[in-house]
């Protein structure tokens with residue numbers, strides 16, 4: 642029996658076949674990239690450090706305590722990063738003392754040691770320490786991110802976060818090197834984020850607003866995700 646197949650029909654079958662193979666290859670490529678990204682993120686431990694806490698309020702303006710703002714933004718950041726499949730560790734999730742320490746003068750030092758210890762124990766790739774600033778004249782404003790002067794990775798991360806933060810609260814401040822305990826005593830890529838000045842009225846309004854705290858948390862997350 643003779644089967645007569647028209648030339649046009651063969652051509653159509655061939656084109657359809659090529660399109661199906663192409664689609665499968667694209668799908669495979671995209672899904673393997675996605676899996677690789679999720680795996681990389683799943684292995685990246687990010688320690689979020691809500692600065693101060695418990696007996697150490699940090700900067701204070703009237704009834705506004707820095708420690709509470711730091712914790713709120715830290716928790717919001719934790720939620721965002723968890724949704725993006727990062728492993729997240731908090732140095733504190735409540736308003737508590739990080740260490741039992743009777744001598745008030747040494748408590749801050751001991752609590753910083755504890756934060757660095759948590760970062761080391763959890764083998765953190767990144768440590769983000771969240772703070773608010775203050776100055777006696779109320780002249781300064783805006784976010785500022787710090788990194789260790791000899792850490793290229795720290796600088797990249799700090800620059801990336803600072804770029805996102807100033808979209809929320811504009812300032813000409815850039816990410817700059819700092820000489821702080823956590824920057825000098827951690828193995829991770831560590832940055833210290835000062836969200837703004839409690840001593841500045843506009844900053845204070847931003848920092849007191851849940852909407853803007855969410856924006857600050859999102860900005861820090863975006864800064865991290867651009868790099869990791």
Ligand SMILES: [Zn+2]
Pocket residue numbers: 692693699700707771772773
């Ligand atoms: Zn602070």
